[in-house]
Amino acid sequence: MKRRAFVSTSLGVAVLGGAMPLGLAQAALAQAAPLAGATADPGNVLVVIQLAGGNDGLNTVVPYSDDAYHQARPVIGLDPKSVLRINDRIGFNPALAGLDALFKDGKVALLQGVGYPNPNRSHFEATEIWETASPDRPQQYGWLGRYLDRRYPNGTKPPSPFESVALGDTLPAALVSAHVDVPAIGALGAFSYNTGRDLASKQSAGVLYDGAKAGGSPYLAMIADTAREAYHGGDELRAKIAGYTARATYPTDGFAQQLKLAAQLIGSNAGTRIIFVSLGSFDTHAGQRAQQDRLLGLLGNGLRAFYADLAAHGNDKRVLAMTFSEFGRRVTQNASNGTDHGTAMPIFVIGGAVRGGVYGDHPSLTDLDHGDLKFATDFRSVYATVLQSWLGRNPSDVIAGSFPTLPIV
Amino acid sequence: MDVSTKLDTSTDPQVGFRPAGSLDASSALAPYGGHFGPRQAAHLLRRAGFGGTPDDIAAFAQLDAQRAVDAIFHASDPDGTFVDYPPELSTMTAAQYGPRKTAVQLWWLDRMLRTRRQLAEKMTLVWHNHFATAVSKSPPEMMAEQIDLFRLQGLGNFRTLLASVTRDPAMLVWLDNRYNTKQHPNENYAREVMELFTLGLGNYTEDDVREGARAFTGWTVKNGQPLYRADLHDAGVKTFLGRTGAWTADDAIDIIVQQPIHQRFIARKLLESFVYSDPEPELIEAVASVYAISGYDLAKTVGAIIRSNVFYSARAYRAEPKSPIEFAIGTLRTIGATSIPPNLPGVLARMGQEPLNPPTVKGWDGGPAWINTSTMLARFNFINALIATNTAATKTAPNVSPDALVRAAGGFDAQRIVQNLVATTLQNDVTGDVRTTLVAYLDGTNAGESTQMANELPFGPENYQEKIRGVVALTLNLPVNQLN
Numbered sequence: 001m002k003r004r005a006f007v008s009t010s011l012g013v014a015v016l017g018g019a020m021p022l023g024l025a026q027a028a029l030a031q032a033a034p035l036a037g038a039t040a041d042p043g044n045v046l047v048v049i050q051l052a053g054g055n056d057g058l059n060t061v062v063p064y065s066d067d068a069y070h071q072a073r074p075v076i077g078l079d080p081k082s083v084l085r086i087n088d089r090i091g092f093n094p095a096l097a098g099l100d101a102l103f104k105d106g107k108v109a110l111l112q113g114v115g116y117p118n119p120n121r122s123h124f125e126a127t128e129i130w131e132t133a134s135p136d137r138p139q140q141y142g143w144l145g146r147y148l149d150r151r152y153p154n155g156t157k158p159p160s161p162f163e164s165v166a167l168g169d170t171l172p173a174a175l176v177s178a179h180v181d182v183p184a185i186g187a188l189g190a191f192s193y194n195t196g197r198d199l200a201s202k203q204s205a206g207v208l209y210d211g212a213k214a215g216g217s218p219y220l221a222m223i224a225d226t227a228r229e230a231y232h233g234g235d236e237l238r239a240k241i242a243g244y245t246a247r248a249t250y251p252t253d254g255f256a257q258q259l260k261l262a263a264q265l266i267g268s269n270a271g272t273r274i275i276f277v278s279l280g281s282f283d284t285h286a287g288q289r290a291q292q293d294r295l296l297g298l299l300g301n302g303l304r305a306f307y308a309d310l311a312a313h314g315n316d317k318r319v320l321a322m323t324f325s326e327f328g329r330r331v332t333q334n335a336s337n338g339t340d341h342g343t344a345m346p347i348f349v350i351g352g353a354v355r356g357g358v359y360g361d362h363p364s365l366t367d368l369d370h371g372d373l374k375f376a377t378d379f380r381s382v383y384a385t386v387l388q389s390w391l392g393r394n395p396s397d398v399i400a401g402s403f404p405t406l407p408i409v
Numbered sequence: 410m411d412v413s414t415k416l417d418t419s420t421d422p423q424v425g426f427r428p429a430g431s432l433d434a435s436s437a438l439a440p441y442g443g444h445f446g447p448r449q450a451a452h453l454l455r456r457a458g459f460g461g462t463p464d465d466i467a468a469f470a471q472l473d474a475q476r477a478v479d480a481i482f483h484a485s486d487p488d489g490t491f492v493d494y495p496p497e498l499s500t501m502t503a504a505q506y507g508p509r510k511t512a513v514q515l516w517w518l519d520r521m522l523r524t525r526r527q528l529a530e531k532m533t534l535v536w537h538n539h540f541a542t543a544v545s546k547s548p549p550e551m552m553a554e555q556i557d558l559f560r561l562q563g564l565g566n567f568r569t570l571l572a573s574v575t576r577d578p579a580m581l582v583w584l585d586n587r588y589n590t591k592q593h594p595n596e597n598y599a600r601e602v603m604e605l606f607t608l609g610l611g612n613y614t615e616d617d618v619r620e621g622a623r624a625f626t627g628w629t630v631k632n633g634q635p636l637y638r639a640d641l642h643d644a645g646v647k648t649f650l651g652r653t654g655a656w657t658a659d660d661a662i663d664i665i666v667q668q669p670i671h672q673r674f675i676a677r678k679l680l681e682s683f684v685y686s687d688p689e690p691e692l693i694e695a696v697a698s699v700y701a702i703s704g705y706d707l708a709k710t711v712g713a714i715i716r717s718n719v720f721y722s723a724r725a726y727r728a729e730p731k732s733p734i735e736f737a738i739g740t741l742r743t744i745g746a747t748s749i750p751p752n753l754p755g756v757l758a759r760m761g762q763e764p765l766n767p768p769t770v771k772g773w774d775g776g777p778a779w780i781n782t783s784t785m786l787a788r789f790n791f792i793n794a795l796i797a798t799n800t801a802a803t804k805t806a807p808n809v810s811p812d813a814l815v816r817a818a819g820g821f822d823a824q825r826i827v828q829n830l831v832a833t834t835l836q837n838d839v840t841g842d843v844r845t846t847l848v849a850y851l852d853g854t855n856a857g858e859s860t861q862m863a864n865e866l867p868f869g870p871e872n873y874q875e876k877i878r879g880v881v882a883l884t885l886n887l888p889v890n891q892l893n
Contacts, residue, residue, distance in 0.1 A: 124545040128769070138769060161782070169759045171783065173768070184783040186759070191783070194790050195797050201879040204850040205789075205886060211842055212888050219730050223780055223888040230785035 040392030045266050047275045047321040048144070048174065051299070053283035054123065056292055057328040057345035057373070060096065061110060061362070065089050068365035072332040076288050076339070086110070090362055095293040098300030099348065102307055106356035107316075108348055109408040111382060113363040115344035115375025119327060123283070123341075126326035131173035133380055133399050143383055143398060144274060145177030150397045152180055160271030161229065162237060167258040167277045175276055181226075183233065188261065192234030206231060241268040247312035248305045255279045256302035263309045266319060282325060286336035299323075303350060310352075317352035320390050320409065322382065330372060331365055344375035347382060349408050359406065378403055385409065434691035437719040438699070441474045448836040450477065452726055455893050456683050457481050457715050458527025460739030463814060463833045478716050482708070484525040491520055493557050498550055509549040514754040514764050517556055521738045522749055532563035532711070534734060535682045537764075540574050540606060541772035542583040544765040550633060551579035552765050567675060567705040568666045571607070575658050576628060576635040584770065587629045589622055591643035596622040601770055603665065612670045613650065620647040624661040666705055672697040676710075683714050684725045686776055692719060727838065727892035730779045733760035735893055736788055740885055743834055744796065744809045759787035780891070789886050797882035811881040812874065821868050823851035826877075830884055838889050851880055 063069045064080040065088060083091030084100040092100045102108050116135045120126045132139035141149065144164070152158060158180060166175050169186040176182075185191045195202040209231045212224035244264045250256045258277050265272040279299060284291050303321065310316040328345030344363055363373040384395035385405040395403065450469035454461030458481070461469065469477050495516035501509050521530050536559040544552050555577050562570045574580050575598075581587040586598035599621035603613045613621075627642025628635060647656050650664050665671055676696035680688040696714060703709040714720055731739065737757060741749070750756075757763055761784045767773055796811050818829040827847045831839050851868050866872050884890070 122546055124543065138771075140769075140771075140774075169755070171761075181781040183781070184759075190790065191786060192790075193786065193793070195793050195879075195882070198797055198875065198879050200850060200853065201793075201797055201883060204846055204879075204883055207846045207849075208843060208883065208887060211846070219728070219777065219780075219892060220888055222777060223730065223785075223891045226780050226782060226785050227789075227886075227888050227891075230782040230789065233782050234786070 040388075040390055041318060042392075043273075043318050044390050044392075045273050045275070045315075045319045046386060046390060047262060047277065047319060049299075049321055049323045050172065050276070050278040051282050051295075051323055051325040052127075052278050052280040053325070054126075054327045054329055054341055055282040055295075055325040055345060056284060056288065056339050056342075058331065058365075059288070059292055060093055060296060061086070061090050061112070061346045062093060063089060063362050063365065064091050066362075066365055068331075072365065074333070075337050076333045086358060090358075093293065093296050095296035096300040098297075098302070098304035099350075100300070101304055102350060103356060107307065107352060107354055108350050108356050109354050109406075110358045111347045111349065111377055111406070111408070112358065112360040113344045113373065113376035114347045114379050114382060115328075115373075116378050116380070117375075119343040119372070119375070121327060121341040121343075123326055128173055130324055130326055130379060133383055140176070141178055142172065142174035142176045144174045144276070145180070145182075146398045147387060147391065147393055148175075148177045148180040148182070148274075150393065155179070158271075161233060162240070162265065162270040162272050164274040165265060165272055165276070167261060167275060172276050172278065175274070185237075185261075188234075188238065191237060193231050237270065240270040241265060244268045246309050248309035250305040250309070251298070251301050253298050253302070255298050256305060259302045259306040260309070263306055263313075263315070266310065266315055267313045284329070284338045285334065285340060286338040288333075288338040307350070307352075320349065320351040320353065320386065322350070322386065323348045324379065328373060331368060332371060343369070343372040347379070349382070349386075351409070353409055355408055359408065377406070381406055432689045432691050432719070434689075434695055437692055437722075438695045438713060438717045440716045441718045441721045443474070443718075443721065445472065445474045445477065446470050447832070448726075448838075449474065449721060451836050452721070453477055453481070453715065454527070455731075455735070455739065456531075456720070458531050459521050459735060460742050462742050462745065466833075466836075474721065475716060478712060481528050481715075482712065484527065486525050491524065492516075494553055498553065506549070510544050510552075510765065511754055513544070513549045513553045513556070515749055515751065516553065517764060518734075518738065518749045518753055520560075521734070522741055522746065528711070529560055529564060532707070533559040535679075536563050536570070538767060538772040538775075539678065540580065541767040541770055542579045543767055547579035547582045548633075549765070551577075551582060555579040556765075564708040564711065565706075567700075567707055568662060570707070571602075571662050571666070572659055574606075575602075575625065575662065576637075578630045578633055578635055581628055581630050581635060586625055589626050589628070590641040591623075591626050592641075594619070594622045594626065594643070598622070599625050599661075605771060607665045607671050607674060608668060609670065609674050612668070612674075616648070617650055620649045620656075621661055623647050624649060624656040625658045628658065669697070669701075672701045675705075676700055679707075679710060679714060683711065684720055685728050727889065729893050730776060730891055731893045732773070732775060732779060733757050733762035733784070733788070734764060736760070736891065737791060740792060740795070741809075743814075743885065744811050744881065745813055746809045750795065756787065756791050760784050760791070761787075788891070792882050792885050795882075796878050796885070812877045814881060815877060821870075821873070823848045823868055826851060827880070830880065834881075834884055835887065835890060839887065843887065847880055847883060850883060851876055 058069065059076065059078060062078045062083045064078065064083045070077050078093060082094050084094055084097065085091040099108060120129055129135045131142050133143035148164060162183065164175060164182045166172055166182060166184040168184060171182060171184045193202055193205060209228045212227065241264045244267050246260055246263065250260045262275045262277065265275065279295060282292065282295060307316055310319050324347060325345055327341055327343055329339035329342040334340055360376050363376065367374065380399050380401065381403040383399060384403045385408060387393045387395045387398055388405050389409045447466055447470045451461055451466045454465055454469060472480065495512045497512045498509060524530050533556060537556065542555055558573055558577055562573055584598040584601055585595050589595035589598060596618050600618045603617065603621065604610050623643040624647055627638055629638055629641065630636065644655055646653060649656055649661055650668065652664055654660065673693050676693045677688060680692060680696055696710065699713045700710045719725065734757060737753060754763060761779055762773055795809065814833050815826045815829050818826045827844050831837055831844065853868060868876055
């Protein structure tokens with residue numbers, strides 16, 4: 001109780017004046033009684049937002065008062081007058097007005113300089129590293145998949161088939177699990193046995209799958225079971241979320257519409273607790289400003305509508321959203337007015353229960369590692385925090401190694 | 410435990426299955442000389458290719474098992490049927506990564522669909538999954554060349570194949586061997602060659618990885634082509650897998666293939682690709698010895714497997730889930746499609762197997778990992794979009810004629826049409842209940858309401874096409890059709 005008061009006081013300072021050094025925050029946390037995992041509310045929802053392609057952190061949270069920034073980016077650097085100021089050193093890209101509004105409401109923790117040792121600059125491998133939380137060796141299952149496997153051991157099943165959901169056509173590596181079947185829902189319409197107008201055919205398919213007998217190869221029984229679940233799953237999902245009406249106006253783009261579906265899943269009795277959403281294409285090697293600003297606009301405006309909708313339904317305090325990207329980008333702009341693959345980046349953790357503010361210092365633009373930013377906070381600390389403080393799971397059950405948690409929730 | 414090595418050829422439509430157990434090793438690999446009808450022919454064509462067309466199955470069912478395999482090995486395509494490189498690539502700009510990738514995917518899928526040399530193309534897919542290289546890191550142009558390499562050498566000599574893969578630009582990029590130099594060794598390729606491609610985890614030491622990496626130095630990529638640079642090669646003495654010398658990449662490959670554990674590793678891989686998962690140790694040993702005695706000849710080894718009693722055993726029959734590519738191409742071949750729907754690469758990604766893009770260097774996990782509710786719906790809706798709801802999908806569906814499958818039945822006799830359909834497409838591997846449901850659908854006697862006129866009329870000329878499409882889709886969406 002006492003420590004809690006200390007942290008929020010410190011954060012009050014952080015929001016107003018500058019950043020609380022993460023080390024100090026961690027030290028404060030370490031003195032306190034550990035946040036018992038078991039106390040995490042079972043109704044807590046985690047929304048993971050992937051910024052695919054490698055989001056340029058320096059034009060997201062802009063070190064506008066740093067001369068080195070403007071020297072490195074004479075063309076693509078943001079005008080200090082245009083940024084949405086957080087403090088006298090950093091400010092949001094104006095495309096992030098939606099996120100800035102949430103930040104001013106105290107709902108955003110901005111974690112600066114997040115990365116990991118020996119960063120990988122391949123999209124594919126770096127994405128794997130973030131999604132499996134395993135920089136050193138390949139892992140078959142994702143960090144959330146491993147969480148699900150620990151949570152549902154020995155063939156137990158989640159109470160709802162929609163407890164964890166990937167919004168998109170493919171299951172992200174983060175949610176690949178050994179034992180739990182996570183549906184990937186690209187669009188509600190596609191998550192359905194579709195026979196167009198021929199409802200008799202759909203009806204007959206139901207008869208066939210319901211009547212499918214076990215026997216033969218062991219796979220036949222499994223396939224018959226899965227066919228039955230898949231056949232009914234779409235209708236079941238639609239029935240569960242039918243009563244929900246959005247109480248915010250969402251933008252019409254695909255990302256915002258996925259957040260709308262996420263709010264619907266959260267606000268109805270689908271039992272959804274983990275959602276993965278992806279926004280592309282941040283790989284801005286050329287003509288960065290137009291492309292990244294557009295995407296950041298989608299991110300900020302989508303999130304603002306999402307949290308307005310959640311708040312109107314009284315759900316904002318139990319929904320924690322966090323962003324990640326496979327890497328940030330190089331400090332110096334390239335010859336095509338873009339940026340190449342880099343390293344550390346800022347992460348946003350958003351929600352009504354979040355202790356808003358700035359955590360950690362902005363990475364130095366002069367003390368670089370081969371032209372790239374040095375990271376200050378290991379991304380596995382962010383995951384460990386989410387696992388322990390939000391999902392109520394001992395991080396060491398899921399992540400190899402020991403990483404300090406952060407006082408952000 | 411008794412494990413029959415003979416397929417149950419009775420008329421009982423139960424899908425045969427017997428649990429794993431000890432095996433009569435002396436007869437398991439002996440050439441199968443038993444009954445060879447439509448079920449055996451369809452099984453062979455599913456495993457040694459992407460599934461037979463109804464005409465293929467009928468023609469093969471007239472042969473015996475040995476002559477059927479002869480026909481598979483002697484198949485050829487008329488000159489000029491295919492090109493060895495997607496021609497569109499030369500006109501696309503570097504920025505068009507997505508279109509370039511799609512062009513290579515469609516080029517390969519088309520070959521799977523139309524080639525008479527089905528086994529060569531199936532082996533290409535087996536090696537794509539084995540030497541799992543992904544277009545997410547290696548450019549589409551290099552991937553096309555790697556696929557063509559598997560096509561040309563996939564049934565040749567494994568030692569030669571591995572030497573070619575070691576020089577293959579897509580692989581040099583994928584596992585970073587292009588950066589592996591005397592000055593700065595990169596162990597990625599040396600490690601995966603042993604762990605995933607030839608020996609398996611636990612059959613080499615970390616010293617072997619380090620020493621092997623030294624042997625693999627010097628191979629780089631320039632202008633998309635492999636380049637050997639002697640100045641980057643570590644010409645020193647290495648001790649690799651217990652042998653000491655100034656080994657080159659090819660020396661290391663020679664040493665690897667001579668390991669008995671490698672021979673068993675490849676034997677297991679081929680058995681799992683063509684017969685069933687978790688093969689018996691005696692069976693692995695028998696195939697490993699064919700492989701070793703043949704001097705790593707893949708055609709001889711695969712040939713021995715698909716000619717054998719165990720290949721036609723009840724344990725092998727419809728025992729594994731079809732991969733998405735097997736399912737999709739098999740379906741298109743069954744319904745007589747002559748071209749690939751342009752959206753197929755994306756549809757396959759939703760099913761969990763985007764061609765050219767295996768998820769890791771280990772390839773696709775396969776088996777039960779193929780099957781979950783999302784991938785199952787992707788499979789169902791692929792069939793439905795292709796066949797059942799033809800009006801909505803005419804833009805993307807190839808010109809298919811599902812009614813050809815039941816033409817022999819003639820008329821509007823629902824019983825006869827269903828008999829014909831399940832015989833042609835599923836070799837009668839269904840139960841009586843399934844037939845009853847399919848007949849009820851055609852007759853309109855199932856209780857379903859419908860907004861479609863077709864279902865308010867008795868089965869007849871007015872609704873024939875719609876009903877036939879519906880019943881073909883229902884049949885191909887049966888769980889048993891998900892099994893290879």
